[in-house]
Amino acid sequence: MGWFTAPEYWLSRLVFQRALAAVYLVAFLTAAVQFRALLGERGMLPIPRFVARVPFRRAPSLFHLRYSDTLFAVVAWTGCAVAAALLAGLDAWLPLWGGMLLWLVPWALYLSIVNVGQTWYGFGWESLLLETGFLAVFLGNDEVAPPVVVLFLLRWILFRVEFGAGLIKLRGDECWRKLTCLHHHHETQPMPGPLSWFFHRLPGPLHKAEVAANHVTQLLVPFLLFAPQPVATAGAALMILTQLWLVLSGNFAWLNWLTIVLALSAVRFPASAPPLPAAPPWYEAVVLAVAALVLVLSYRPALNLVSRRQVMNRSFDPLHLVNTYGAFGSVSRVRYEVVVEGTLDDTPRPDSDWREYEFRGKPGDPRRQPRQFAPYHLRLDWMMWFAALSPAYAGAWFGAMVERLLENDRPTLRLLRRSPFPPDRPPRYVRARLFRYRFTTWRERRESGACWHREYVRDFLPPTRLDRAPRAD
Structure with a gap:
């Protein structure tokens, strides 16, 4: 099927995969360093107590089979090692099926952590990493050109991240509609960064311009992702600039960085594609089956987007395959x-x-x-x-x-x-x-x-x- 692949996105795939591996590495490192106090056998919210009351079908995890702090450490550090290997490009040296299996490992390991992480892992960027990481399994390596279907499914994630965040703001706090939320947000956000004081002290009209630009980026620009090139690249570039602004203004874990990674998958870099073999039939069948599954699971998240009772950061399936996102529907004044x-x-x-x-x-x-x-x-x-x-x-x-x-x-x-x-x-x-x-x-x-x-x-x-x-x- 000639339409199945897009060789011109080979560099986009490469940049996306290496950047995603870096995010995985940070996520696993965070888990490895902090878990004993938060989730360990003598932690604040012990995993053994959680798995004793929550069945496997509701929260699939390796730790339902057995838990010990040593096993958690092995899982987390193994995730770090695999992420580092992917960052170094090991998947490119493997056959297609081997590269896919290698990408499946960090997804399965991190799913096992998130599903027993309780309050500590209740943030939207956990599900975002899992949803993105699942699709990355099917992007392929140097043995095949990037599949168009997966590239568009990655844009579908990015669309829901940005458009969902924009809608939750318009439906939420009136300060977003009055363009005044950033009079408070830089000061009251969860964890200010080194430049947050200076952002807060910007003139009021500039704060309003920030909010207006945010509305444009989150409510209008996402639709450009599905336009022909170079329009889609321009839309992704605007999102990247907005996310870098957020990186400078506060500490939001890897949310902004992962959003940038998703946007990079929509950028068409001006580089000639090397010769790439045709996709094998089994690979086409697997990718199309996964796409069909994602489209079916997208029904409830899509319905949530248009609902007047829109919720944010919700997973609709225990594998976190398709989720809903959003942040700061309300902004604290104090x-x-x-x-x-x-x-x-x-x-x-x-x-x-x-x-x-x-x-x-x-x-x-x-x-x-x-x-x-x-x-x-x-x-x-x-x-x-x-x-x-x-x-x-x-x-x-x-x-x-x-x-x-x-x-x-x-x-x-x-x-x-x-x-x-x-x-x-x-x-x-x-x-x-x-x-x-x-x-x-x-x-x-x-x-x-x-x-x-x-x-x-x-x-x-x-x-x-x-x-x-x-x-x-």
Whole structure:
């Protein structure tokens, strides 16, 4: 079938595959480094407890067969190794079927992690990586030209990411319709970056221009993806520029980078295609069967796009093959932060020596400048932002985190930037207080050097101690 492949996209496929492998590598590295404190046998939300109550059919995962921290580490580090091999181009040295199997490995391993990840893996970019990674299995290697069907299915993902995000904004907070959301968003977003203070201090009219440009990129430009070239390339380029702007303005894990990767698959690079063999019949049959499956599973996500009750970041099947996306349907006007403190005093008093725990990414010390972490994902820091919005977001894990701090639990402390207590002397009490944070003005920053100003609001958790002796590591 001559229409089946598009040789002119061979370089697009190559760039897409290598970039996707890099995202996989970051995702698996994040899992390998953080899982013990979050999901391990002695973690805040242990996987063994989850798989005991959730059946395999609802959350397919290797860990339903058996779980141990050692096995999780093997899965995560194996994912890192395979992603690194794909980044280096190992799939190009394998036969077509071998390359497909190699791409299937990180998808299956990461699916096993996401499906038992609970709250820590409830972000849209997890499903986005799985959906994109599944289609990457069928893109082929140097033994065949890129299949047109898969290229268009990748654009279908990108369309839903951008158009869904645009619609959720128009249907949500009125500040998106008034073009005023960015008067607040750079300050109140989950994890500001090193340039967020400067973005927040941009003039109001420029903020409105940002929002208007965002509406154009998310509501109109996505339709250009399905236009002939070079229009599709121009549309993808506009999306890439918008995502790079978001990369500069905050920390959104690998969401922006993966969106860029998807857009790269729609770019037609000006390079002559090398001679490529015709696609074998078995490969054509597999690709067309997968395309038919994706189209059938797209019904509910497509229906969600046009629904007045549109939801965002929802998976409609346990394999995360076709999902719905979107972000910031509402924007906070005020930033709250939960500040966690401990004391060595036997009796906690307001004037006790309360020492603050420092997190890696979330705001804490007003003088500490925000750092750039994305595409690496600080899962605990992100959930602390949600906890500040409402204690309901923290109900499942916050108490367990406090318990680990009272034990000086090493895996938990590794998630933090700094603990104020020596390893052999854990705090007697831990408390949490809610503060209102705002970016300082130009004058305040010049005078104090601080980028944040904070004010105490109320107690979030009263002084709490262990009712038993700390466990041994």
